[in-house]
Amino acid sequence: DTAVSQTPKYLVTQMGNDKSIKCEQNLGHDTMYWYKQDSKKFLKIMFSYNNKELIINETVPNRFSPKSPDKAHLNLHINSLELGDSAVYFCATRGEGPAQETQYFGPGTRLLVL
């Protein structure tokens, strides 16, 4: 009964390929995020969705396209993968009411582009 789950956990692929990472949450939260953590452990927000609508897009290249089929899912599709896309990608949700300051992170997807 993991609150925020991501698949796959590891993804190794060739440059130029297209890949998707999936995120699912069972917390019933309206707001979901994608973050990228680079090799120096720096964590940066990429996108934010609220109830299936895009709220934040942090100047991420067009090759990255988030898709939210329903409130419980926020997937990340990446076209034409580049070496610099290698990183750990985290999905997160934001609590509501008294817990609205709390973000709940998934376990991460480790992407390696060769």
Place this chain on the structure above:
Amino acid sequence: TQLLEQSPQFLSIQEGENLTVYCNSSSVFSSLQWYRQEPGEGPVLLVTVVTGGEVKKLKRLTFQFGDARKDSSLHITAAQPGDTGLYLCAGVKGGGKLIFGQGTELSVKP
């Protein structure tokens, strides 16, 4: 632009020692959070500080928010090997947007 400067980036200490991690910014945040991340997992929220000058304690961890709400510190007393991990501070902006510091990798040796 890096809005949050976290220091030190790496810290290796012996069990029982005390340590302090600093998080400084030129920006004012509505609140500031500290997260802990273990290898292979996502960050987990430790604390949120909201009021300037606020001090919060979580067992051996003491968190402080600066009076001007631009900086924060995390102090660990009598560190234990179980405290090993990556500590991240994050400033909270509108819409729940988090601006993270570079992180502090703490290693506590038995």
